[in-house]
Amino acid sequence: MLRSSAPILAAAATLAWAAVAVPAVAVPASDVPAPAAARSARAAAVSGAGSARAAAERAAAYRATAPYQRHAAAVKAGYVPDKYCVQDPAGSGALGYPHFRHAYDNSVDPAKPAALFYEDDRRGGKRLTGVQWVVYDRDQDLTTDEDRPKLFGRSFTGPHPGHFPGQPVHYALHLWLWKENPKGAFQTYNPAITCLPGTTRPKPS
Numbered sequence: 001m002l003r004s005s006a007p008i009l010a011a012a013a014t015l016a017w018a019a020v021a022v023p024a025v026a027v028p029a030s031d032v033p034a035p036a037a038a039r040s041a042r043a044a045a046v047s048g049a050g051s052a053r054a055a056a057e058r059a060a061a062y063r064a065t066a067p068y069q070r071h072a073a074a075v076k077a078g079y080v081p082d083k084y085c086v087q088d089p090a091g092s093g094a095l096g097y098p099h100f101r102h103a104y105d106n107s108v109d110p111a112k113p114a115a116l117f118y119e120d121d122r123r124g125g126k127r128l129t130g131v132q133w134v135v136y137d138r139d140q141d142l143t144t145d146e147d148r149p150k151l152f153g154r155s156f157t158g159p160h161p162g163h164f165p166g167q168p169v170h171y172a173l174h175l176w177l178w179k180e181n182p183k184g185a186f187q188t189y190n191p192a193i194t195c196l197p198g199t200t201r202p203k204p205s
Contacts, residue, residue, distance in 0.1 A: 054153040057110040061131060061177055064111035069178070071118060071126040074099055079116050085195035092183075093191035094119075096129055106135050108149050119179070119193050129179035129193060137169040149173075154186055 068074035075081060079099035086095040096117040104114040114134040118126035137159040138147045149156050149171055156171035174188050181190040 050153050057152050058175075058177075060110040061113070061175065065113065065116065065128065065131055065177065068116055069128045071128075074116055074128070077101070078103060081118075084201040085120070085199040087195045087200050088189035088191075090189075093189045094193040094195045095189060096193050096195075097126065098132075104133075107133060108135065108151050110151060113175075120196050120199070122196075127179075129190065130174060130176045130181075132175070133173045135171045137171060140169045142169060145171075152186075157188070 068077065068079070079101045082098045082100075085097050088094055096119040099116040099118065101114060101116075104112045107114060113131035115132040116128060117130040117132065119129050121127040133149075133151060133156070135149050135156060137145075142159050142161065145159060148158070151173055152175065154173060156173045158171035159169045160172060161169055172188075174186060176185050176187070176190055179190065179192060181187055182192060183190070
């Protein structure tokens with residue numbers, strides 16, 4: 001009897017640990033073999049921790065960039081404005097006006113985005129809409145991505161070729177932190193942003 005009860009006690013201990021670690025499990029533990037229940041509980045715990053971390057990172061980004069709703073404050077902090085509005089080549093919106101602080105290139109700190117994006121507020125000023133992180137690809141090879149970074153629980157896009165002279169192959173992550181994007185908070189272009197006539201970069205003649 002002692003030998004036959006040992007697996008039952010072990011299974012009960014495993015299920016008890018799972019119940020403490022995660023109060024609610026989608027599938028009743030009694031209907032799932034103990035090892036599977038434990039794996040499910042651990043996965044749920046990891047997922048919950050990841051969600052909490054992503055929320056904390058987003059809160060840090062909000063706090064850090066809130067002062068930059070004043071355009072002058074962003075420029076004073078070292079974000080250099082591009083005078084041209086960047087439109088989606090596919091015509092489904094725009095990025096707005098990029099402002100880069102290259103000292104923050106390679107940052108995965110939610111409080112230190114490498115770029116800010118602004119739109120015209122139609123009163124002669126600029127309104128903060130989004131932020132971006134840029135991380136250089138370690139081997140500068142567009143066909144490999146072993147060093148792809150993550151932030152907010154999201155993988156960066158890329159690797160991308162440089163978008164302007166001197167920019168290395170890189171990964172990027174956009175976040176529409178201050179203006180909703182109907183296509184998703186991490187999409188590159190925002191269809192809710194429009195470049196006003198005469199504000200885009202002239203095409204080479």
